[in-house]
Amino acid sequence: MGHHHHPADLCSDHGGEGPSVLDLPVPAALKQEWLQLATRRQFLSRAGKSLAWAGLSAIAGRAGLLGTAEAAELPGLPHFAPRAKRAIYLYMAGAPSQFETWDYKPELAKRFNQDLPESIRGGQLLTGMTASQSRFPVAPSIFNFQQYGQAGHWVSDLLPHTAKVADEFAVIRSMHTDAINHEPAILLANTGNMVPGKPSIGSWISYGLGSLNDDLPTFVVLTSKLPVTDNIQALSSRLWSAGFLSPDHAGVALRSGGDPVIHLSNPDGISRELRRQMIDGVSEMNRLLHERIGDPETNARIAQYEMAFRMQASVPELTDLSDEPESVWEMYGPKAKEPGTYAYNCLMARRMAERGVRFTQIFHRGWDTHGNLPARMRVLCEDIDQPTGALIADLKQRGLLDDTLVVWGGEFGRTVYSQGGLTEDNYGRDHHPRCYSMWMAGGGVKPGMTYGETDDFSYNITKDPVHVRDLNASILHLLGIDHERLTFKFQGLDQKLTGTIPAKVISALFA
Template identity: 40%
Template sequence: MAGLHGLECAGSRRWLLQHAAAGFGWLAFRGLNMRSVAADQPADGAAAGPLAPRQPHFAARAKRVIFLFMQGGPSHVDTFDWKPELQKRGGQTGGSGGRAGKLLAPQFEFQRHGDSGVWISSLFPELAKHADRLCLLNGMHTSNAAHPQATIALHTGSVNFVRPSLGAWVTYGLGTMNQDLPGFVTISPVPLGGAQNYGSSFLPASFQGTRVQPEEGGIADIRNGRLSPSVQRRQIDLIQDLNRGLLARHAGHPELEGLIQANELAWRMQTSVPEVLDLSQETAETQQRYGLQDAATEGFGRQCLMARRLAESGVRFIQVSRGGWDQHRDLKASLQRNCTAIDRPIAALLSDLEERGLLQDTLVLWGGEFGRSPQDQGSAGDGRRHNNTGYSMWMAGGGVRGGMQYGTTDDLGEKSETGRLSTHDLHATILHLLGMDHTRLTYRYAGRDFRLTDVYGEVAEEIFG
């Protein structure tokens, strides 16, 4: 009631009229924001920043997530979902309903790998060495076959409205483990979906993803080279003191609170982030393992190595993205290029995490917004159409069972049949691995409780190790 007390003390009719409308808005915002404020308090009741580590709902299998997002719809029937029937019927007409068309046989050979014998195509010779660590999710499906909608749904759980991203929800729920770094970092985000893919929407701004562009030098350096660090720190302190004074007069103002938090984190990041992203600190052997000396793998290898360094530095959610999987034509050549670019770096990332004792509590997720059809593109020839009714993703580490195929599509790879996982089911499962009940991870906004999974989501407990 500090705002009302200020009104009483002002003794000014004009002051009252000028501030009433905005003041009551601030009080409303404060009420809506109370759940977030309460979540920011540690168990002992002492003040803590919004990114302070928080306890999960129950014992977590994973502490962090690395999401390898392949935008465009990778072809599951050419990568991780072996279909002998499609191989046999290539060139014939097949499929259901309006999707029926000329079937295109798998373009690459499949073999069993590891002690588990999971099927992986020849596109991934290095990743196949980790077959016993992979949990193939072959029963994925999503509600939309258009790239923009399916991409945003995968990242936010919603197509129709702007919602917080998966990474923002995770950081809101758990905080981060290094207060000098963001809780959520997105490396080379794809343009499709834009900032929604890593935004915080109505969650406080502290939980949105920090964008890193390796080709542009990482993050922007806001430091003034003409001033010493101590002088610049004094400037920041002055600005922060002024902002806090304003906040004291207008308690509960979420935008101002977010600005104060962002200023402080931005300052700390100027020294911590460049050091974490400095890959020259890695040995020549490590750089070679990630493919940094090869033009075909250097770009994605750099992103994966950054992801590992961020993970071991305490960042909660790291996303690495690569576009170019929308292969309506030139499927075989394009898919070969894409998979060559990511195969070695991903294998190196899994090995590196394992050797450092991080894989057991780091959930690695790979996949796109949907898959591709068993039918060819028609007049385009060597290509496949979009397919949202059945496709593959995979997980590794973070408490999931390795060497496992969970779910199936039909004989042609067109529709998921068993072990079906929707986008909401995927999100619920990820949150559960992180120790969070997706039905309890909520935020009150505009008079109702919101959650990542809306009113849906079933946890795939069968994949837990």
């Protein structure tokens, strides 16, 4: 198909005299093309001939009537009573080692530098980084573990602040995934597919449930400044993309410097009143075009202009932390006052939860520990430990934890054997998709439980496996969504976050 202009582009002012472009007849062929390209949601939008589908979607979603124009055609959302209204996903890109965090294996100390038994490895696929090693020496963690809380969770000494809220979360030790390399594994965790171009989990939730606050984005992304500078995973917007869904479901990435959102401030000489008049004028032209052509993207454009205008007031208030008391700064730690740090982002996540942001995702990178693991894990855990514990405690003391789901984890685990050399105080670990640990807190999760078990080498799962698809299905369930019923027709398939391979909700994790 050749190049075609979007109907809204017909509003362009070419500087000539004569009748307004809005008065010109629409070519029959162009109008027919837009009719042929119509989807189910385009039909609904066109039939309504109303701004309500897009312009009022956020307001109606706040009232619980509908989430977005697309969600309006998905009857009965939420599908059942939600346990959580919102979610915060703390994503540790690079794959944190389960041995140094949540999966305590004390017997490994007796096996220092012994070869991993072939019966455990079982000829399983290894990455190219270690497949050629002549030996696979067992590397016990050099860090101590202690039990915390009523639940008695075993937690590494690297995470003393998170350990203080151990009774609030459920640890899943039996996570597993399909991918052995970072990029496909991160994509699978965040979009349900190892191929780029699919909607992210936050976008699916936005599509299904819509907004809780019509003045702020439904899905917000925060990326964290890092205490390490090497071996860092690249992050791209495809991890928070809306894919084939409407672009208004994509994550809005807040920046750590300048305007939190690009072009948020008005240019010099443009007042808020003048900006309002400009948007009203453009919206009126778009409304007239929509009446004549029926393309719902025109309504989506109107809604995006309106959201941008509202964000000019709501985002500065959100990011103005001057009203936070000293006790909060002490709770989150000294880095919380530095925009863009993980600590700052955790505090921002709490503020967004208070203001009704539906899905907040914080990315923290650098967890790819192929070498020099002990030193690197000390730095990384110190960076995230106090803010993570503070976020859980802060949500609880404000009465928000009960209906806010918090998820922590990465894309896969690490090997019990060392990559490269091994000494008593230095080692590295390769990628390991067969088992790893994550945790969930609040939002209907059963607090204090441990789910799933691994063998003595944390190499294979021995009880209650949880695939990453199962985790995503469970996250949707806690938010009141049946993952089998949240679909979108694309490329001839009813597309889902959990894909075509069966996924199960892990109801044992729920309170």
